[in-house]
Amino acid sequence: MGIAIGLRMAWEEGARQIQVQTDSRTSMELIWESAGTHPHYILVSQILQLLSRDWQVELKHVFREGNVAADYLASLGHSLSVGEHTITEPSSTLNHLLLYGIMGIQTPRFVLS
DSSP: OHHHHHHHHHHHTTOOEEEEEESOHHHHHHHHHOOTTSTTHHHHHHHHHHHTSSSEEEEEEOOGGGOHHHHHHHHHHTTSOSSOOOOSSOOHHHHHHHHHHHHTOOOOOOOOO
């Protein structure tokens, strides 16, 4: 749903060259390989319709550590009511995370063996 909302918002804002980053490989697979029988096919078809518009959209898988600002926002979303929320003034935490992203700073990934 986040991909669909983000694409719609980008289109409405006039962005015509965008990169969508997601840490959900499953979402990307659903978008590119979706079958009409999948339970989320309606949502996937909305995304495909948005992608077919006259613009350049790159869909890219990134690990969670590669976009800590997005991960922060996703975690924040779990504490909010269901629906679409717009942040007009980022918190100091989000500003720092966005700066880390611009600078290419990534957080370490710990994997249990």
